[in-house]
Amino acid sequence: MERSLTSARIQQRIGFSLLGLVTFATVLPVLLIIGFIIVKGAPAISWEFLTAMPRNGMRDGGILPAIIGTFYLTLGTAIFSVPLGIAAAIYISEYAPDNFLTRLIRIAIINLAGIPSVVYGLFGLGLFVLFLRLGTSILAASLTLSIMTLPVIISTAEEALRSVPQAFRTVSISLGATRWQTIWRIVLPQAMPGIITGIILGLERAAGETAPILFTGAAFFLPRLPQSPFDATMALPYHIFVISTSVPGMPIQIQYGTVLVLLVFVLGMNLIATLIRQRARARRQW
Amino acid sequence: MVNPMEKIRIEHLSIRYSDGTESLRDICLSIPANQITVLFGPAGGGKSTLLRALNRLNDLADVQEVSGQILFNGVNILDPGVNVVNLRRKIGMVFSRPVVLPLSIYQNVSYGLELMGERRKSKLDEAVERALRRAALWDEVYDRLKDPASAISGGQQQRLCLARVLALEPEVILLDEPTSALDPVSTARIEGLMQEIKEQYTIVWVPHNVQQAARMADYAAFFLQGELVEHGPGETLFVKPRDQRTQDYVTGRFG
């Protein structure tokens, strides 16, 4: 008895250490990746790099059009996906009856989340670029990215709405509020931090995507900044793809610098989302 | 013939939930105006279900079937055409747990009025002060109306919930075990308060024990497993119950 107990303890100690190692091996690449990109990319960063147009076949100058393009695409995605996503989440959490159609909506959302990003690209090409004749444009790319982002926003917003105590709704209704008044005045404000977190996480993903914009709005190189939503645009992720695979003699430092800029953009959003979530948790009154 | 003293008349009311529970069976009861009517009995008797029926809060619950009538000022409030928003303003509700809205003290009281479209600051200020005074809370909170309502004590929160209802100038106030989560001092306060204001309202109170039922009742109704066993003026019902089951419950033999 005494013996088997100790051997079980030894087994446990070995097992725990092993899993600790596995966990370490899983997160170590993340640290290495971030550190490596910062070290290799930082020397490229300068005011000119961030604010100048590319020169000499992109081998020189800055990456301004790619930065601006990613900003436009993210903004365009937000314009479509945020109101639609929040409204859809409100429907599912506050209105939807428990029936077949509602289950169908859930299945649809799950599937939207699972569709490969390049298939979104095909869809955007078929519907927005060709059928609706929007051309290869910021608008077509933003719409494509919006639909891809929608499931992320809907599911996080729904979770945030559901976490608001039911009692608040009951009380509000009992004071003569309509369903919408209750949502607008009580439920939404309480769920807002969670909803914003979800929006940022969704947009973070959209900002880093390449495949959905390949045939819907991304341009290899443009000599000037886009002038309207109907223009194509350069974008950071596609630019990284281009300069790392299709431009011979591309200085390595510019490549790492561009990657670093995208990383800061994306991880910055991630950080903001985390801060909002923590602050809201600390402040919550229920 | 409508009894002039009658505020609400319940006729043959039956309510069944979707899971099959028949929580009220053929209830007939008349609720007198300007008095406290106490609905009492062991848990699961259907008292909360009845209260929620009176201001149509059951619309939010999983109710499968409602039959019968509830006449309020002569109108059947179960009628699908009834304006439930107006109804809930006239028939307010205080719940067993003091649930304050995640707003300031002031906003909790002004909430119902703002829903009605009242935006004038002076009107709102006036109404908030009046309601808080009537709920005997003004003196304790007048200097921190902007604080979150969750910052005050449980007893104060429950009076805030009452003030919130009073601000709407209701005709009927429903209270579902309003003191079950409170200490004895806060409980006594709320009881006293309701005695003071009952003449201007019609009050339906579900007490959380028989002692409170006997203390508060002008009129009383005893519910057992969805059935209204007996009802009558408080002084007779608690002293000389007609039904053996009421007798047993009142004397503490079960429940």
Next chain:
Amino acid sequence: MENTSQRSEWVINLLIKVSGYSSILFVTLILIFLLREGLPALGVTPLSNLFGDRWYPIESYFGILPLLFGSLVVTLGALLIAIPFGIGTSVFISEIAPPWVNSVVKPLIEILAGLPSVVLGFLGIQVAAPLFREAFNLPTGLSAFTGAVLLALIATPTIVSITEDALNTVPPAYRQAALALGATKWQTIWGVTVPAARSGILTAIMLGIGRSIGETMAVMMVTGNAPVLPHGLNALVMPVRTMTATIASEMGEVANGSPHYQVLFFIGIVLFVISLGINIAASWVSLRSKTRAERVLS
């Protein structure tokens, strides 16, 4: 006043309802447009060609088998790495690690989930491929293996977050019962907790598969772009080409409506059907085990 506010509320409620149904609309639209552009491939390109083993569009060979094979190889390779690491990490952070470890590990996993795949692809080209070529003495580092390693990094956060959720929903009483019977924590984890969470873990693995098959940029950049059916066991260290990479790299150069264009959309249909199948299966598995949380009226 009451009237206009009633009317605007009616409009708002309608908008919300329409938005609620929008997801169904979008899935339907995606399917319609894939079918519209891709189904004609079946009429134009003979089936024997379409399901043949040669992909050489310039000479009108549209055999998608090499591409299917490419997707399968990298996905399998990725799972072989991501499942043990993902599940091991989940068990460690949800059952064993002290809170301070979690406060480091969890954000790192989240960062990994947020890394754009083009960034991983870039590092694959710059760092991983040369490294693997040297280390294993290969003709090229741009191979299925490098793709699988990157995909493993991409699939791991998905597997970790869903597995962790599944482990967290195992009632504490299960663990306490096992511990009370004298089992060690280690024995409890593998004898009680993990088996109790198995349907959630299965869901995690399935969604990990979905994530891997659908991933585009990273695999396109590092797998060497060779749409050939390899022979023998060394397939893993040879260059391959996945379905997703094929669409991404060739769609830009085809004429709209040409057979090549249609076949690329046809591959899109195949990907759509695969992801549909995986996701429906995954939600079926997880729904079956979930107890519906009751929302009670106070």
